[in-house]
Every structure is written in structure tokens, then in C-alpha cells.
Amino acid sequence: MRARRVARPRLLDVSWRARLAVVLLLLTISAAFLTDLGQSRADAVRCERFTSQSEARRVVGAPAGKRVVVIGDSWSAGLGLDDAGDAWTSRLSGQVHVDAFSGSGFSRSASPCDGSWFAARAARAVAGGADLVVIAGGLNDVDQTPEAVRAGFERVMRSVQGPPVVVVGPAAAPARERGARRVDAQLALLAGRAGAAYVSTIGLDLPYLDDGLHLTPAGHRELGDFVAESLVDLGVA
Template sequence: MNVSWTARSRLLGARRRTRFGMAFLLALIAVVLLVDLGADANGSEAARCARFAADAQDRRAEPVVGSGDRVVVLGDSWSAGLGLDDPADAWPSRLAGRVSVDAFSGSGFSRLASPCAGACFAQRAPRAVSGGADLVVVEGGLNDVDQPVAALRAGFTRVMRALEAPRVVVVGPASAPARAAGARRVDEVLAAMASRYDAAYVSTLDLDLAYLDDGLHLTARGHRELGDYVAQQLAALASGAHTPTPL
């Protein structure tokens, strides 16, 4: 009996060690996979940020055309023309004046709207107006839909403090299908903050724009619609007859 019991105990111990070893091996494999996935995600994110930075540089390098007031557009992927065959056809091209664009895809008012370093509006604002500006148009908000209200307000404040321009107009987010649920909240916050800082606010929430299949970015027609609407509102502001009525 003692021999049989000892053998059985040894067998059970061996089984436990085998199970423990298998569990340890599976856990180790899981950790390795997670590390690999994290590395892939970080690599993809870094590549995306690098691509957006290159696109932003290309937009800033475009020659300034037109005549009249110096107009600086500070914005996100809509101002960058992401998804267009020619980014130069993005909505700012419909504005009057000598228009220059500082746009970074995925960026917003909030510091963490984009994971890319130096992308938020406030960090780019000094560079955007370094050549002077009679009017600054700040366009964005769709990348802030998942950010806390406090972060959005703080980001707006930093932008206004960083800008040195006699006139600032803020163009809020439209109801892009992919982010319509959060756009209204952002619109309300931006409108209130613009009023606090005596900046004009143009709401685009109710515009019926044409979108790409991703439900987030505009088609060429959508850019024309948005650009013409903003140009109309800027003209109304200049004449003192600002009436932000959707198309």
C-alpha cells in the first residue's frame, strides 16, 4: 500500500508540474504575442504620424495665391484635403484672400485628440501665424468627440492665447456620419468658448455635405460645399451681417 501510494503521489505531482509548465508556456506565448501586437500598433501609429506630418509639410509649402487679406487656416484632415486626388482642392481653396494652410490630419483642440507629437492646434498656432495674418480660421472638432469637455475647453484657451491675429473665426464640426453622435456636444462647447473669447463662430452642424465611404472625410463636392459656405459666412462677418444659416 505504501509503495502504491508513493507511486500515485509521484504521478500526481508529475501531472501538476506538467500542467503548471503548460500554463506557464501558454502565458509566456500570450505575453510575446501582446508585445508583438503592441510593437506593430506602435509602428503603425508612428508611420501614420510620419505620413500626416509629411502631408502637413506639403500643405504649408504650397504657394500662397490670391490677393487681399492674409488668411491663415489652422485645421485637421478636412483642411489637409485627406482623401482628395489633389489636397490643394480642399475647402480653404474656396476662400477669398491670400490663403495659407497649416493642417494636420487627426488633430484637434484637445492635446490628446491626436497621438502624434506636436499635432494639436495650440502647438501649431505660433508657426501658422509666424508670417502674419489678418484673419485666422480655426477649423476642427471632429477629432475631439471622444475627449473630455475640460480638455476641449483647455485646448481652445491655449489656441486663443497662442494666436496673434486681429480676427479669429472658429469653424466647428459638421455632422459626419461616423462621428455625428459627439459632434453636437463639441459644437456647443466651441460656440460657448468662442463667445467667451470674442471670436466669431460658424456652426456647420446642420450642413448636408457629401462624404466619402468612410463617413468621415469629404468628397470633392463636399469640400466645395463647405468652402463656399464658410466663404459666405466670412463675407457676412466682414459686412456685419453674419447669419450662420446652413446651405
């Protein structure tokens, strides 16, 4: 009787497949690392540019009148305008001090730039005193959780205690309309609980740049006039 052959494990094939799997894993990790590194570098460059613009944007309006401190995002910074001084804040009356940082919001993680969220800048913004504080934003919070927005809102309110506070919510920018409506509703509720006045801009039909996010010069004028009139109606202008 012929002896039966016993099949041996194909160790070579198993070893080759294992090595291939390791190589593919390393390539995937390397690609992810390079992507993150590239994103980090891009964020760093953008944050540096926004910081420079923020420093340059700390302007004062009329030499007389109430000292109005505006804490805001790219709209207050005038991003996309040929002259940042034409931002909507220029339509307000009084000594208008603008502390704006593009990409920032109420929540800490709205921007990847360290120290840019509203609460981190609020104490510095009102350090010179304020007769009125206007906190304007919300479009950069559309991808944040309600808990993050609430925590950031409560913290910024603690930092500006004393003068009247008016919160100006996000408009329905086409690029972020659905999220803007959600944030608008939440901010209105939070402002009411905190005893702050709330100005909703969600119903304004404003003209936008091609990005569907930032305002045209005409849009800034319309928004600024609307907020200025609202402040008069509230009796704080």
C-alpha cells in the same frame, strides 16, 4: 487492523498547471507586445505620410488681400482629393495660408503623431503675421474627454492672440455624427467665452466619400462657400 493510507499532494499536477499558466501568460504578453509594436509602426508610417502632406499643404492663395491663416485637420489638408489644392480652404478670399495635419484636433491626444495638435502648430502658423485666423476641426476630438478638448482649445487660443479668430466646428459626418454634435456644442461655448466667433457646420447636408468621414470635391466646395459667406457675414472677410 490495516494501516490507513494518507493521500499525498499531487505535486506533479500542481507544478504542471503552474507551468502552463506561466506559458499562457507569456504568450498573452507577447501577443499584446507584438500588437502594440505593429500599431506603433503603422502609426509611425502614417504620421510620416501626414507630416509630408502637411508640409506640402502650406499654400498661399491670392497674392493680395488679407492674410488668412487656417489651422486644421484632414479636411483642410484635402485628404481623399485628387488635388489637395481643391480643399474647402481654396474657396476663401485673400492670402490663405494653410497649416493642416490629418488626424489632428484641439486635444493633444486626438492624434498619435507628436506635435500635430492645433496648439502645437499655432504659433508657427501665425509667425508670419495674420489678419484673420480660422481654426477648423473637431471631428478627431469626438473620442476625447471634454476636459482635454477644453485644455487644447484654451492653449491654441493663447497662441493666436492678436488677430480676429473664427472657429469652424465639425460637420455631422456620418461616421462620427453623435460625437460631432457634442463637440460642436462644446466648441460653441468655449468660443463664446474666449471672445472668438463661431461658425457651426453641424446642420450642413454635405456629400461624403465612402468612408463617411471625408468630403467629396463637391462637399469641399459647399463647405468652403458656406464658411466664406459666414466670414463675410461676420465682417472679418
